[in-house]
Amino acid sequence: MSGQRHATMVAAATLALTLTPLIGIFEGVGWIVPVLFTIAVIATAASLTRAAGRGQGLQTLAMCAGLLIVLTAGFSGGTAILFVIPTPDTFSHFGLLAGEGVAGIVREAPPVPAEGGILFLTLFGIGLVAILHDMFVVGLRTPALAGLTLLTMYLVPVSVAPDATAWFWFILPAVSYLWLLADDNLRRVSAFGHRFTGAGQLVSQRFPSPMARTARWSALGFILVTLLSLTVVPTNTSGFIDRIAEGYQGGGDAGLGDVNPWAQLSGSLNQPEPVDVLRVSTTDPDPRYLRMHVLDELTSDGFAPNDYDDREALVLDDAQGETFTAEIENLRMEAPVLPVYGTPVELAIDGNWERDSATDVIVGNSSDMGDVESYTLTYTDSAPDAEELAAADGMDPDDERWAANTEHPDVPELTGIVDQALGEATTVHEKVIAVKDFLSVANGFRYTLETADAGNDEAILDFLETRQGYCQQYAAAMAWMLREADVAARVIIGMSRGTRDGQEWVLTSRDYHAWVEVYYHGVGWVTYDPTPTSGVPGAVSFPWATEPSPEDDATPDPGESANPSTDPSEAPSTDTADPSPGAEAPTDGPTGQAADNGAGGGPAFNPAWLLLLLLAALPFAPATWRILLRRSRLGPARLSAKTAWDEVLDLALDYGVGLSDSLTPRQAAGVLAQAAPGAREAATALGSAMARHRYSPRGADPTGLADAVHDLRSELDQRAARGRRVQARFWPASLLVKLSAKQAEESARLARRSARAADRVRTAVRRPRRSNSRKDRAVTRRP
Amino acid sequence: MTFESSPGQPPQAPAPLSPQEFKATAEGILTNVEWVIEGKSHTIKLAIAVMLAEGHLLLEDVPGVGKTQLAKALARSVDCSVRRIQFTPDLLPSDVTGVSIFDPEKRDFVFKPGAIFGNLILGDEINRASPKTQAALLECMEERQVTVDGNTYKLRSPFMVIATQNPVEMEGTYPLPEAQRDRFAARLAIGYPDINAELALLDRREEYNPLDALRPVADAEMIVRMIAAARAVHLAPELKRYVVDLVAATRQNAQVRLGASPRATLQLLRCTQVLAAMDGRDFALPDDVQQLAVPVLAHRLIPTTETTMGGGDTKAIVSDILRHVPVVSHPGRY
Known part of the structure; x- marks a missing residue:
């Protein structure tokens, strides 16, 4: 087998081995076949071009063409000629697919099915990586750089689904990288001729070198040390990528098709531009939150999505108290559950809907919100009295729901924090108020879409330490802390009430929200929202979320204690004792959200785009590096005969002017002057300046040297052949050297x-x- | 009994020569000598450089190309005492160094200085003398003094030996031993003149010998000042390193049995200084070193038998070394 074919195969094989971590983020292994096929096509294209003796430029072109043909054959959607020749339509189809893929990445939790846009993006990305990989390993013989490409392959699953990528996936990429380096080195050594052992005996090409055993053992040792240090050192994986990954935690089995409510929540909140989701007109003058998902299963990864296993036919309770009717128009919501206000009593909707008895969530049975254009909902929305709550007990421990709503992982640090937060609180309501106060702005908590990592094992400890997060963290932390204090609590995901638009309410993607429900014996599930209102545009204040005791003795406060009894639905909007001082009535003011965006880091950008951007920028990196190097050498601050001469030597390398080490500066200048007759004076000046700089006790005057270098460069550039010129600009030989x-x-x-x-x-x-x-x-x- | 051979101490600290004065004077000598030897300015320049570096010069070439002419022209251009020794097999060491003769009037031995007591000594056909006579030159050339009957006599300053030898006709000759060859700072070959130069030579020599018309352009005192000025030429550390690298390369070369000595390093550097000064510079460049490397190093190397049998010669070896030794060494690499 010829050297280059062997090297190409090694490059392709190492890349294929590095794909193994991707297994975690895709459903099934069917995606492997097209991916391996793509890699094989690219490797074959490269190998054939090389065998024909073509240069790196043509090899890269051939590989790109191979990738394009594979993509066209697989994804043209019937727009290609003869299946493989792309037309302009094909490219617009690619654009659609890419958009679809990006949307899928944002929306869906791993493992995702590898099909459509996601498969397209995967093949495209891996194809680009394969091209770079082959270029580094075989074309340019810089296998050390190929570590970057292998790292990219490893980085994608690690950043998208940290849980799905276990530590042992690291072994194969590491081993394949070592294989790559070893193979290249073997080729390098063999290029010198025969190999000898230390004792002077000739060994055959296939025979391992005397140092091979040492090398193998040290490679094994390095991998072990890396793995050990990975398990010992606390990792810091939080970042903009992790914010999306956070939503997927525990998402091995979402049980709801493919949409994880957490992912939908953070994905929606992080959308750069809010889009309208629902339009509601209700008889309720002051509607509260729209309830969608209930999350009551708490694991060490946080509140996991509910499977809604206890489904039964949709039978609604009879109305108790004042009823309201809401007409809800679906603009672009897709969810397996139905958003409802308070306690629904009547529902007019198309499709097949069931009710989950444990959570009262209305779940579609093969129906989805995406299929519903509008529905009418009649509901009651009673407001419990703070005094009533203060007197009520929590859930009875014998209740069958007790275990499901109080179980929590054992986190000793958290127990201490909760004990401290609770203070003297004994009743359920006191505990709830204490925890809510603990999470208040007054206690240093801040609303931001950026979460920070403090290096703790549990995300909740990070949140309690850094005291910044958004509704997801607030709701989960409050529910968890309450469970820690033996109070039945669960997390609700739904939508805040949005902004008023005339007689209607408009709910945008920014109005997705998470809050908490606490169980009171005799009262039922009561809603609390620990998130600072500054972060929630459509926030509603709940009047019962206060300490009732002082008001019992004192004269009635004009606010809450009088009103809730008379008209519970009217009161909450204006007069509440919200713990956050900066709370405005955010009924119809998107300004709060806008301001928060500025402070909270703005809309998150998609990591996939960043990756693409980096890949696209990669070919220009050497050119940029070279230009920056030249600027820094010729800048007035650093310019000396030495820096100018260094630049001249690099220029000579770039433009293929052979300057041997044994030439004196003057002789080198002579050679350059022959190569660039138009810049003879410049070359001579540079050469004698360098000679003076190096050999004269007085050094050299750098005046005018920068111009001389520029003259020389433009002359060399003009005289160079076109290929050489392009190479000098984009892939300068001096950097490689x-x-x-x-x-x-x-x-x-x-x-x-x-x-x-x-x-x-x-x-x-x-x-x-x-x-x-x-x-x-x-x-x-x-x- | 004493004999003052030298004119005393070197002249009292004359004003230092400026690089321009140095250059002008050196060019004066050069033009003068070129009047006699046409078309060989490079060789003449190197010869002058060796002289001003206080080195001894070995001219080795076939008969009739002007070895003796060059030596004589060089001697005449400088107003100083010039002695000529025609080396023959029966020449005795005492002819070179001098001898003590009994003076009946004084009833004592009196030292009669030999031919070596001059500023410029022309030793013609040096390989025709017997080894013991050649050896008599040893002490003189290196230590610039003569010891006869236990008395040591200093030689004049400047002191320079220009020896010629014929490499072709080896019958009845005694090739110079290594030790002696190493004492010559440089070996130069003149080579045949090109056609134009030879035509000019014919025209010139129709009427008279140009050598007779030569007038000195510098005196001994000037030469001493020039020697001092050349020694002040700056040698950058990189340049010294380059010279050391070159010499080291001759010792490691596989084609060479014996490399150049540290004396060679010293003399190469001194000649480099002069060549830089002759160019009007007060600092030396590797270009100067490269001009001098072959004349200064080649005659000291002893090639291996394989090289000699293969037709290689030491000049080619030194040229090859020049092509491969980097001008700036990279101490960190390998």
């Missing part, structure tokens, strides 16, 4: 060090050296 020189230096240093170490070991075990080189030296008297 620098990289490989550094690499050579490092490996030489390593070899010396290991040789010394081996000598020391040998001396220690007192084994005489077998080499007779010392005797030789004594005879010849020459080193």
